[in-house]
Amino acid sequence: MRFVADFIGALREAGLPVSPAESLDALNAIKLLGLENRKTTKTVLALTLVKRQTDQVIYEQLFDLYFTGVEKVKQTDSDKLLPEEQKNTSEAGLGENEQESGADEYAASSALGQSLNQKQDMSLAIAQAALAEKLSSIVLFTQKNHFAYKIMQRLGDEALSAEIRADASSPAQKDLQRELIKSRARLLEQVKDYVEQQYMIFARHKGLKFREEHLQQAKLSQLEHIDYTLMQRLVQRAARKLATQHSRRRLTRKRGLLDVRKTIAANAAFDGALFHTRWKATRVDRPKIVAICDVSGSVSRVARFLLLFLYSLQDVIPKVRSFVFASEMVEVTQLLEQENIELALEEIMQRWGGLSTDYGEALAGFQEQALASIDKKTTVILLGDARNNQGDGRTDIWQKVFRQSKRVLWLNPEQRNSWDSGDSIMSQYSPWCSSVEPCRNLKDIEGIFSRLLKYS
Template sequence: MQKVLGDFIHALRHAGLPISSAETLDALKAAQLVGIDNAPLLKHSLGMTLTKRLEHRLTYEQTFDQYFTSHNQFKEGYQEAPLQNATEGLEKHAQTEVDSLKQAPLNKPETNLNSPLAQQLMNNDMSAIQVMMTSAATASGAQDISFITQVPMVTYRVMQALGDTELQQELVALANSDESSATVQLLRQRRSQLQQQVRDYVEQQYLIFNQNEPNKLRESNLQKVNLTSIDHRNYKLMGELVRKAAKRLASMHSRRRRITKRGLLDVRRTIAANAAYDGFLFHTKWKSTRVDRPKVMVVCDVSGSVSEVARFLLLFLYCLQDVLPKVRSFVFSSDMAEVTQLFEQRDMDQALAEVMQKWANLPSDYGKALTDFEQIALADIDNRTTVIMLGDARNNNEDGNISVWEEVYRRSQRVIWLNPEGEFSWDSADSIMSKYAPFCSHVETCNSLQDLNRILGSVLKRAN
């Protein structure tokens, strides 16, 4: 049962449902409690443990029906078995249209057969064939098919794994004997039915495990596309991708790690722990290493020159603050404002709309913005603070107030500047990127979600 439910959860993840390891264990416990002889009850129980949102429910129900129908879990033939044997029937992965292969002729030809597959077909040993077919399909990559055109190739591999080559050779040998003509005809008929059954099973696996592949390809492409090139039709999907990226980053660098029984010996604690043993070191103590949650200040330029990118940068900033503690958020065109409480009190759409309405699409003035930042937050920056600037450093030929940014650099642990423009555009026209760059720990181009994942994932990882 664990194998079948594990594959089912794997199929749900392929369909786009986020399912954790803890939820997988809850689903296994639920299946053990309710049993598998009642399909509606099992469907409802697993749905309570594996779905979190209403929009996930429809996908779950479709995948459940498709998956367990493909394995024919709840056909009458399986309901006749006692409940304690239900798990065995579940693991056999029975396929539809099996009954057509169970019809044997009234006068069974008696011929000595050497091929194991031929013997199983002649004896209608469908249970063994079903188990072999399921194992062979998994080994042949039926769950990993990316295109429907791969189905014939995988079907061929499964048939070969079942022993089709030996069966074909035996059919050729028997074809020369008139006494074996009935046997040859029967075996060819059943081989044809088996091949169709294998193909149907492989197609079903493709539909179950790869129905979400086009969406995955689309998501992968969106992560690589420049933020300035994304149109309004993809805003909703991009928002989901940004949420996932922010959550991954927060999980990655807020996790606490401890070194146990390795690393550096803690002499003081070791001596104290063995004081009662006359100096004999029965118990060793090791130094622990933690990854602390850093203080993060994120400053986002929302002026007209980055208007096409600002929405996604703000979205990322909103999601990062939502999942990572100790984040303070600031936005500016010329005047700078802290929006930490705004992001905490409003939902995403309302918060972003208010920011874009009050502060966005105005001429940028980094000098004025940094003056405001000095008054609002400079005193709170210490050697545990990471400051991230999201902006293009285009200042409309105004004074950039470089001294304030230099002070930010001296006080903080690190300063990261992510510029949505390519490096070839830095210092062109009114850009003053080269004036800020000496006072940054990292300066990189960041114009796609993939860049955000890569840069922040590598830089925000802090070890003492």
């Protein structure tokens, strides 16, 4: 049953939602039917563990990987047979064989060496050793050699290696050592193949989760281009999660806070008896957003994912105007709406990204293009490090933006202790912001938009 339990664990790691009750159903079914018929086992486990059609492919891949060779392993109850008992049983059996074949002065002295000389199938021993070493806990590909070494040690490789290294007293013993070297190499290859197979089952999805967790907290400004594809998927997944949470306008009916005034009025005809209750309704309007992104230097990488996140929230934030700048302010709303979002972002970064920054010139351009359209329903989000190359920052324009809008959020991709260092003029802009927050990774972006949607 340990094999089935580990297989269920592998399915969960791959993203299949398997409940404890379903796990028990699967284990009970296997107790009744056994593992003798592979086709029956596959069908029964699929019926009890797979609920979604989309998960069927993953299930079949993992089943074929995991149950390769399980017919050999199932012959023993490995949960009850401890490693030391395995070793003693093996040594006892080898001793009997040795007595039957007659004493051989140059026969292998180690238990593992004797097994290899007798051409025994080591599949069962490898599986049991892997179980004892908790190979199912493997996460990273760098652990494969470690587990292969630990399995070899549990099989008795230390004694075998000592026997191989020992000084040969005769040509026959030297020949035996050469044969043991070849046999050990074949065994090691078999062990590595088994570890690789188990890695594909248990670690492939764990490794992806580990990488995803790392990227969610990694500095967006330090991401390599090779990470963009996975990061885009993470951004869109996080945006969909938020969109699902905030897609319905909160309207409380028959729950929440009692509206006393409306309740009394509704029951006036019943001499005060409360036949009908009325509840307070809360409506959350979808915010109107103007996004302004600095795309100079390393800030451009953060801008890429901020805009991707923003435009992945179209269900809950349909009114968005987007601007990018290094020095010249450019509206890119139509480009982002009409083209594929990834292609549009790539074009924006190629055309306007990486240039030197002039916040003064950029804000002057924004004043001409968009200041008149900002009203008390508008939330302005500016992403930038406020590094202005010693130029005039035109804070007078930013003050007008603040006074005309509902709120102003300034997102800075640098850590707080870097603000106002060098050519940064963050302190000149911050008095005219509703909130100034660090925006360095995906977790920061998700938190910022979650609060924005919650309190809109």
